[in-house]
Amino acid sequence: MIEKASVLIVDDEEMVITSVRAYLELETNFEVHGFTEPEQAVKFLESNLVDIAVSDYLMPRMSGIQFLTRAKQLQPEATRVLLTGHADKQSAIQAINEVSLYQYVEKPWENAQLLMIIQNGIERAQLLRELRATMSELSTAHSSLKDVQKKLLKAFL
Amino acid sequence: MSQPSNPPEFANELEELRARADSLATQLAQSYKMASIGRLLAGIVHEINTPIGSILSNNQVLYRSLELVKSALANGDKDSLAKANRLVETCLSLIAIDKIACERISDVVRGLKTFARAESSEVRKADLNQQLQDTLKLTQGEFRQRIKVETDWGQIPQVECHGNMLSQVFLNILVNAGQAIQGEGKITVRTRHEGDSVHISIADTGPGIKPEDRPKIFAGGFTTKAVGVGTGLGLALSKKIVEETHGGSLHFESEIGIGTTFHILVPIEQKKKAEG
Numbered sequence: 001m002i003e004k005a006s007v008l009i010v011d012d013e014e015m016v017i018t019s020v021r022a023y024l025e026l027e028t029n030f031e032v033h034g035f036t037e038p039e040q041a042v043k044f045l046e047s048n049l050v051d052i053a054v055s056d057y058l059m060p061r062m063s064g065i066q067f068l069t070r071a072k073q074l075q076p077e078a079t080r081v082l083l084t085g086h087a088d089k090q091s092a093i094q095a096i097n098e099v100s101l102y103q104y105v106e107k108p109w110e111n112a113q114l115l116m117i118i119q120n121g122i123e124r125a126q127l128l129r130e131l132r133a134t135m136s137e138l139s140t141a142h143s144s145l146k147d148v149q150k151k152l153l154k155a156f157l
Numbered sequence: 158m159s160q161p162s163n164p165p166e167f168a169n170e171l172e173e174l175r176a177r178a179d180s181l182a183t184q185l186a187q188s189y190k191m192a193s194i195g196r197l198l199a200g201i202v203h204e205i206n207t208p209i210g211s212i213l214s215n216n217q218v219l220y221r222s223l224e225l226v227k228s229a230l231a232n233g234d235k236d237s238l239a240k241a242n243r244l245v246e247t248c249l250s251l252i253a254i255d256k257i258a259c260e261r262i263s264d265v266v267r268g269l270k271t272f273a274r275a276e277s278s279e280v281r282k283a284d285l286n287q288q289l290q291d292t293l294k295l296t297q298g299e300f301r302q303r304i305k306v307e308t309d310w311g312q313i314p315q316v317e318c319h320g321n322m323l324s325q326v327f328l329n330i331l332v333n334a335g336q337a338i339q340g341e342g343k344i345t346v347r348t349r350h351e352g353d354s355v356h357i358s359i360a361d362t363g364p365g366i367k368p369e370d371r372p373k374i375f376a377g378g379f380t381t382k383a384v385g386v387g388t389g390l391g392l393a394l395s396k397k398i399v400e401e402t403h404g405g406s407l408h409f410e411s412e413i414g415i416g417t418t419f420h421i422l423v424p425i426e427q428k429k430k431a432e433g
């Protein structure tokens with residue numbers, strides 16, 4: 001990993017956050033941020049960079065889809081995963097289409113599978129960010145090259 | 158053309174038809190009961206899968222942690238012992254979570270069991286506050302996202318009743334209330350001891366029942382819901398259970414734009430019915 005990975009978990013059930021956190025802290029060195037209120041998770045995203053956002057589907061006031069939509073607007077590179085006990089095809093399709101979901105995981109989840117998804121999701125987000133940074137460096141380099149070229153042309157003509 | 162049947166044969170036939178009608182009514186009630194559970198199934202599955210997910214995950218973490226604790230103890234140096242201590246703390250918190258998760262599952266199962274009991278249950282003393290709480294557990298998953306449930310449990314005596322049948326009435330009225338509320342809203346469940354009855358009221362903040370629909374809502378087969386959502390049998394059956402089976406009363410008040418409140422009155426003691 002290029003930097004310490006940051007994982008955001010949103011579930012109105014405290015027990016899910018506690019369990020996933022305990023597992024990730026045992027097996028990885030990821031920073032885990034858990035919220036039972038999606039509104040607070042949105043606030044967190046406004047000022048903290050995360051690599052992956054894992055959200056429950058059925059929550060009071062704000063659904064998982066609504067939350068992940070906000071997450072996508074705030075941090076488009078962060079990977080989005082839905083972790084849901086509500087096994088319904090409709091919500092899966094909606095999630096995939098509307099928030100360009102990376103993975104849809106059903107409860108009860110398998111720890112090893114969840115870990116793999118989270119690891120791959122983090123790698124994906126960090127690669128995307130790196131790509132974006134490299135592209136912007138490239139475009140800065142390109143425009144400064146153009147400046148040099150202009151100056152050279154001026155000097156010779 | 159056949160000869161008209163003679164009186165004894167006719168009586169036999171009538172008896173048979175009556176028995177068949179009775180068994181069909183029982184079957185109908187049974188399938189209605191199953192349909193109302195079916196409507197809540199997605200919510201119930203959600204309610205159970207979440208704690209199961211936690212328990213399974215915790216089990217793995219506990220196992221792995223204990224292995225680590227074991228090797229830390231074998232090392233015995235200061236750092237290892239500190240690490241073992243931290244792991245034990247994590248284990249303790251996960252065990253506490255597992256207890257809550259197991260209780261959550263057994264709550265839902267207890268709610269389901271109330272319905273699964275045999276139809277021809279005996280009259281028994283029941284705590285209706287408890288039964289309402291068990292029934293609310295079943296709707297929790299369905300309501301979670303948009304409906305706030307407020308409860309006001311009165312000091313009520315135990316009631317002689319067919320508990321499973323009354324739970325079916327409660328579930329039916331709660332599900333109706335939930336379906337009536339479009340978007341977000343509130344359901345208020347209240348119980349009171351009133352004279353020789355227990356009074357249960359279930360109020361929703363839905364749009365209210367249209368005046369022209371009000372006289373029809375207890376009629377079997379009447380529904381304002383879409384195909385596949387309502388059977389039009391729930392309230393007819395509920396009225397029958399409360400009034401004919403228990404000698405109580407089921408009525409409602411409704412105001413457009415404000416909501417609807419159903420009142421269920423159940424006598425505390427069942428009069429011994431004369432066998433007819």
